[in-house]
Amino acid sequence: MSNNTKKPEADYSFKHEEDRPDTRTCLSCRTTFSSEGWGNRLCQTCRSRSSSSMAA
């Protein structure tokens, strides 16, 4: 019998340690806000503002 099974390693590498809800500073207005995770660097005000202004 071949016992060739690889030991499954916990694959946490895809998850950045900062990819979690935390308090961050808005990149736009420097307001401290509750971030939903990695990629969420703007406060609600700036996010809604940027998404509403779709002008090229």
Ligand SMILES: [Zn+2]
């Ligand atoms: Zn902001």
